Amino acid sequence: TARAIATAAHVTRLTLLDNRLVTCFMEPRAALAEWDPAAGRYTLHASLQSVHALALNLARVLRVPVERVRCVTADVGGGFGSKIQPYPEYAALAWAARRLGRPLKWVSSRTEGFLTDAQSRDHVLTGELALDASGRITALRVHTTQNLGAYVATGMPISIILNMERMISGLYAIPAIHLTLEGAFTNTVPINVYRGVGRLECVYTVERLIERAARETGRDVVALRRANMVRAFPYRTATGAVYDSGDYVARLDEAIERADVAGFPARRAAAARRGRRRGLGLGPYVEGTGGVPREYAEVRVLPSGHVEVPIGSVSQGQGHETVFAQVVAERLGVPFETVRIVMGDTDRVADGVGTFASRSMVRGGSAAVEASDLLVAAGTRMAAHLLEAAHADVEYRDGAFTVVGTDRSIGLFEVARAAAAGRLPAALGATLGAARMHENPAFAFANGCAVCEVEVDPETGAVEIVAWTMVDDSGRSVNPMIVHGQMHGAVAQGIGQALIERCVYDPASGQLVSGSFLDYAIPRADDLPAISVTSRDVPSPTNPLGVKGAGEGGTVGAPGAVIHAILDALAPLGVAHIDMPATPARVWQAIQDARSPRP
Incomplete structure (x- = not known):
């Protein structure tokens, strides 16, 4: 270099200032902590971009297994990166909730945010x-x-x-x-x-x-x-x-x-x-x-006629509930309105990374696609048993499994109901679902x-x-x-x-x-x-x-x-x-x- x-024939030189910014999200940071003495568990509700990362950090600080920490976030009023990190207020609040034996709430003022938000x-x-x-x-x-x-x-x-x-x-x-x-x-x-x-x-x-x-x-x-x-x-x-x-x-x-x-x-x-x-x-x-080259998604077909999708991303106004449902509905060939997205709860979503770095569809969407494909593969085996056909003769299209060359078919939700009713061999399982941790360095x-x-x-x-x-x-x-x-x-x-x-x-x-x-x-x-x-x-x-x-x-x-x-x-x-x-x-x-x- x-x-x-x-x-070089010509060299241009320039010094530039990249001005310091305050992350002015609409919703200041806030949290509600609870301690359940019977279960020996902490629960923290907070405005977060990554619930699983915070659960791991709280477990380390509080010196408990991560299974004893539940982190929950709902619709987050903006994050832009600043709500990824585990701020000390969250651990202090959880510790104090246990110490005092009562739920505690903390809400940052805008002035505090200017002084403490990254x-x-x-x-x-x-x-x-x-x-x-x-x-x-x-x-x-x-x-x-x-x-x-x-x-x-x-x-x-x-x-x-x-x-x-x-x-x-x-x-x-x-x-x-x-x-x-x-x-x-x-x-x-x-x-x-x-x-x-x-x-x-x-x-x-x-x-x-x-x-x-x-x-x-x-x-x-x-x-x-x-x-x-x-x-x-x-x-x-x-x-x-x-x-x-x-x-x-x-x-x-x-x-x-x-x-x-x-x-x-x-x-x-x-x-x-x-x-x-x-x-x-x-x-x-x-x-x-x-961003981080992995994300988790699970796709479950429920006997009620719905598809439930727990996913590791967390919505901050990006429309995740819509786009993830679109992806799964299109992949499975089921009506959009039957798909329900679950996010932001470490008890309901087994794993996950979070929302930042323009990654939700690149990583989370890919995980949902791959989990959907695994679900179809599992459903094909179940449908083959129910249709009394060879696995290789069953294809899936538009929400139904069909024996190729015949009019014999069974719908996706019918297969889920059959599994829940115990009509399948134990080896095929009692539920129709699949989970996937998508990993890709590209x-x-x-x-x-x-x-x-x-x-x-x-x-x-x-x-x-x-x-x-x-x-x-x-x-x-x-x-x-x-x-x-x-x-x-x-x-x-x-x-x-x-x-x-x-x-x-x-x-x-x-x-x-x-x-x-x-x-x-x-x-x-x-x-x-x-x-x-x-x-x-x-x-x-x-x-x-x-x-x-x-x-x-x-x-x-x-x-x-x-x-x-x-x-x-x-x-x-x-x-x-x-x-x-x-x-x-x-x-x-x-x-x-x-x-x-x-x-």
Whole structure:
């Protein structure tokens, strides 16, 4: 890498700030703990992203077998990564419930949340991008220093390292890469993962470098991207990640077409007549989805005429109850309304990992498919006995087992009732069901491109996003409406980081000075544009559903798109750089500095 940079025709260098964020989920953390002396068991109800992980941690802290800890969560009002870790309040509450002999409830206030909920981001990134004379990228070198907070509470910072190692090349075929990661301890709240963790830092850094390189060399930035994007799949990056599928150039080109980039000069001229500076920015993105490479699901056919699916994922508003039911109903050929999803209870779900890292459909959906297939195999053996046919002669289709070449058949629920009634040999079992721990080390890489248009008031620095267009490849979309909803929420959080969100500590005292919503801004409805999302499904070959995670791509691509648009708007004024968040004060100051450079 060093040799490639030293001998390059052009090297672009850039230092970027990745602003610290507070995880502003709608529902503050809360818990209810009970101790059952008769059973010798703890029960903890809490707002969680992973009940099984918390049960294991509580068992260790309380020094009891994990079977004596039950963790339960219902519909979680947002998590975004911060509700994965086992906070000390949960163990303290369970311990106190036993000590006092009564149930105890604890609810965090919003002020407490600002001081104790894990925070995120907070990197200083320095990048160098080397180009040859033809504009091919020959090397990338990135050094990042992250503020880890006062201490490392969990292993979650490892996820940041692994994600950056996996994603540092962005969407581009870069033959030589050098990545250095350092952590610093400061008197601040510890860091955890947050929507787009590691992926955003990589994509943002590479895209900012490409934009700067295009301006420095006089190249067209779209052509520079096209010339260097990965085209053949699977593709192994210089750091060892295997991009599974996609068409990055097609997503870029379609986003440009749908955003009517050709008509942008006219819109820019119209804005200028109103005293505004209009800019357009591209935000191509790619993100590895799947996280921890395993998940648990069980599928049971009940005599009542329902299919019950205990699964290790936990819903935080993603529509799991709908999409998992769709997957199982389609796989078994039964009505959607007969499928019931069970989540978030260690007594009712035997195992599981949880919901984070855009993994629920990639891992949980795959587990549900595989468990459904195992159930059909078991049901075929049962049906063969009931139909007095050879196992090889029985096929399953549309909710029924049929003897091939005959009209003899038996429905799935009839088989379950026969098993429950004891009409089958003991070897075939008394219930119709199957469980599966899906395990697969391969990741599915979602990708796409966002196009942002902004108008900047040069007198005040105020930025208004006036148009947002996205073309996204999340693999097969099981439920397109839910996918688009995920994109909208993800974009909102990315815009928040780009424009207004910033967690601030007093450098002298370490005092948090943005400790409430009076001082910490999050995007409101009137801060956001109408968001146009087009899905282009390129199935992933890494899992049986062909899905790629859809939860974080919008966040990963948004900051680059916004900042590029602002810089494009201000380029005629001489502004070449601005850090996130691009608040009106920062934008105004950048304009003043460009007009009258500081000595």
